[in-house]
Amino acid sequence: MKKILAAIALSMAMATPVLADNKTDVLQPLEAKNGGLNMKLNGILIDFGGFLEGASIFRTRNLNTDISSTFNNVPLQNSAGYYQDQTTFSARQSRFSILVQGNVNPDTQLAGYYEMDFQGVSSTSNSKQKNAYSPGIRHLYASADWDNIGLHILAGQTWSLVDLNNKGITPRNEITPLVIDSQGTVGYTNVRQPQVRITKDLFDKKLWLAASAELADTTVSGSTPNGTTNYDTVVSAPTSGNLAGDSCITANDFPDFVLKAAVEPGWGHFEVYDLLRTFDSAAHSTAANGTPLVNSHNTANSVGAGAILPLVPKYLALTLSGLAGQGVGRYGAAQLPDTTYDAKGNLAPLRGYQYLIGLSYVPADAWDIYGYYGQEHVDSAYGYGNPKANNSTLVFNGAAVGGSVVRVVEITGGSWWRVYNGNYGKMQLGLQYSHLEDKYSKGIGGAPLATDNMLFTSLRYYWQ
Secondary structure (H helix, E strand, O other), rough: OOHHHHHOOOOOOOOOOOEEEOOOOOOOOOOHHOOOOEEEEEEEEEEEEEEEEEEEEEEOOOOOOOOOOOOHHHHOOOOOHHHHOOEEEOOOOOOEEEEEEEEEEEOOOEEEEEEEEEEOOOOOOOOOOOOEEEEEEEEEEEEEOOOOOOEEEEEEEEOOOOOOOOOOOOOOEOOOOOOOOOOOOOOEEEEHHHHHHEEEEEEOOEEEEEEEEEEOOEEEOOOOOEEEEEOEEEEEOOOOOOOOOOOOOEOOOOEEEEEEEEEEOOOOOOOOEEEEEEEEEEEEEEOOOOOOOOEEEEEEEEEEEEEEEEEEEEEEEEEEEEEEOOOOOEOOOOOOOOOOOOOOOOEOOOOOEEEEEEEEEEEEOOOOEEEEEEEEEEEOOOOEEEOOOOOOOOOOOOOOOOOOOOEEEEEEEEEEEEEEEOEEEEEEEEEEEEEEEEEEEEOOOOOEEEEEEEEEEEEEOOOO
C-alpha cells in the first residue's frame, strides 16, 4: 500500500505534488523529490528532474499576459481589454532541474540545486514567428546539513522563508498551490529570492527554528504631492552594466529579515513567523529655496502563520496561510504595493493582509481535486486610494480611473488526472477554473469592481 501511495503524484504550477511519507500525511511538491534520471560520479549523486508542458489559457478579459496572470490588473470598461477575450497557448512553464548531493559522512550532507523554466524575456523574445523565450533561474543554491547537531544552512536563491513548508523547515519541501497558473493563486504568500538561511531542529525534529536575511525589494504605487520630488527606491532599467534590463531595481539599506518556528506535534504541521522590512527614499521641495534632499527611513513589521491539517490522512487535507502587517504587498501573488507617498513626498508603508484557504482531495490513485479561496488587501492612504479620486470615468476612451486597487479576491478549483504513471514516465492532464475580482478604493463615482473568469488546461510529461 505504501508503495502505491508513494507513486501517486499531483501536478501544479510551481511543482508537481506527490503524497508525502511524513508525519503530516499531506501533499508536498515534487520539488521535494527528484526525477528518476540519476547518476553517480565519484561519490556524488546527481538527479535530473522536471517536466514538459503544453498549456492553454482562456480569459474573459484580456490581461495581455501568458501563463502567469496579473491578478491586480483586470481591465475596467474604459480599457480595450475589457471588451476582448484572450485565448493563448504556452510551453514556457516547462521545467528542468538538477540536484547534486554528496554525503561527507553519515551525519554531514552537502547539496546544490538548480531549477529553470522558460519564462524569461530577452530583447529578442516575441510571439511573432519563433516564440523564442529565455531560460530563467527559479532556484539556484547550496546547502549543508549536520544531522548529528540538527543544524542546516542554505545560501542562494529559493523560496523565501515565509513560504509554507510541508515538513519541518527544509528546502524543496514547500507547499505551493496545485493550480496551472504559474503565478499561483491570490492570497498565496510566496517569493523566490536570494537569501542566507540558518535552521535548527529540536526534539527529534518536532520543533524547527530558522532565521534568514533575504533580498530586499520595494514596490511603490501612488503619486507624490504637488511641489515635491521623490527619489524613491525604484529606478529605471539601465541600458548597460550588470543590472541592464532589470526594471525593478531598488535601493535598500538592509535586507528583509525573517524569523520562523515550525512544530509537528504528531498530527498536522504548524508555523508562525515574523517579517521585518525597511524602506528608504529621499524627497525634497521643488520650490525655490525649498527643503534640501532628506533621506527617509521606515521600518515595517508583519506577522504570518500557516497550518496543514490532514483531515483524512492520505486523502483530504486543509491548508491555511496568512500574513498581516505593514509593507506586505510584494510577498503576495497579487503583487499589491508595499508603499506609497506621504504628505511630504516620502515613502510610507501600506498596511495590509493576505490569506489563502485550500482543500485538496485524492479520491483515487489517478485523480486529484483541489479548491482555493484567497484574498489580498491594502488600506487606503494619503498617496494611494485617495477618496477624492475620480472613479466615474468608466467609458471607453475616457480618462483613467483615479482610484487604486485595494482588494483582490480569487476563487479557483481544478483537478489532475494521471493518464499514465509507470516505467516510461508520467503523463497527466490538468483543468483549472478561476474567478478573479479587483476592487478599487472608494472615490467620486463609487468603488469600481473588475472581474475576470479564466480557464486553464495542461498536458504534462515527467521523466521519472
